[in-house]
Amino acid sequence: MKIIKAENYNDMSEKAAQFIFERLIRGDVKVLGLATGGTPVGLYKRLIKHINDKNLSLSALHTVNLDEYVGLSDEDPNSYHQYMEDELFRPINIPRDQTHLPHGDTGDSEAECKRYERLIQDLGGIDLQLLGIGQNGHIGFNEPGSSFSGRTAVVDLAPSTIEANARYFTDKNKVPRKAITMGIGTIMESRSILLLASGKDKAEAVKKMIEGEITEQTPATVLQNHSDLTVIADKEALSQLTRDI
Numbered sequence: 001m002k003i004i005k006a007e008n009y010n011d012m013s014e015k016a017a018q019f020i021f022e023r024l025i026r027g028d029v030k031v032l033g034l035a036t037g038g039t040p041v042g043l044y045k046r047l048i049k050h051i052n053d054k055n056l057s058l059s060a061l062h063t064v065n066l067d068e069y070v071g072l073s074d075e076d077p078n079s080y081h082q083y084m085e086d087e088l089f090r091p092i093n094i095p096r097d098q099t100h101l102p103h104g105d106t107g108d109s110e111a112e113c114k115r116y117e118r119l120i121q122d123l124g125g126i127d128l129q130l131l132g133i134g135q136n137g138h139i140g141f142n143e144p145g146s147s148f149s150g151r152t153a154v155v156d157l158a159p160s161t162i163e164a165n166a167r168y169f170t171d172k173n174k175v176p177r178k179a180i181t182m183g184i185g186t187i188m189e190s191r192s193i194l195l196l197a198s199g200k201d202k203a204e205a206v207k208k209m210i211e212g213e214i215t216e217q218t219p220a221t222v223l224q225n226h227s228d229l230t231v232i233a234d235k236e237a238l239s240q241l242t243r244d245i
């Protein structure tokens with residue numbers, strides 16, 4: 001595991017944008033795994049600028065997102081489809097049939113999970129997967145207790161996750177209770193992983209992820225077993241580590 005310490009959120013975002021952009025330019029990343037949530041917003045802003053300033057062609061790139069809420073259509077303003085349109089896809093020139101997310105409203109989520117898992121395999125797997133981390137140590141929407149060998153599946157969201165994500169919804173009662181998420185087994189097969197964390201709210205989860213016992217009760221601890229994991233986190237998120245970075 002490589003840990004890169006950032007001064008603050010902006011510094012984390014710039015370091016992460018550089019990290020991804022360098023690998024895109026080198027052609028190392030043909031399939032890029034993307035994340036949603038508050039954490040990567042600053043990274044996406046900067047990545048857009050790097051891509052557009054350098055006129056980098058993304059014509060061969062495929063992206064696969066970690067998750068989507070069950071019950072929301074692709075057009076729903078709270079869907080992760082719309083988040084990705086707003087935060088990354090619209091401002092860059094990427095073929096839309098190469099940006100992939102699970103669909104939340106197919107009416108047959110089990111079949112959708114199978115389709116999405118197969119798609120990832122058909123693309124040849126993920127070269128670089130971007131992750132955030134939940135305060136309870138979740139990755140994607142894999143909540144505490146999720147199997148380390150899980151594949152893309154429908155999951156129930158933890159009450160704390162519903163609470164944390166309510167800030168994006170006008171009505172807290174409208175936060176979906178279920179999501180489709182890439183499984184931990186699927187995520188762990190990514191050839192490289194980049195995890196971002198910012199702020200003291202994430203410090204306990206980050207400490208467990210880096211120094212804690214590997215347990216399904218804290219999903220992110222499985223990342224200790226990954227052979228190519230980079231963590232870019234700011235000082236506050238790293239503040240509970242017992243060792244100095």
Ligand SMILES: O=P(O)(O)OC[C@H]1O[C@](O)(CO)[C@@H](O)[C@@H]1O
Pocket residue numbers: 035036037038039040131132133134135139140141161165
């Ligand atoms: O970046 P945030 O908003 O703190 O969210 C952390 C994690 O929680 C999720 O948003 C899911 O609740 C993940 O997608 C994200 O990685």
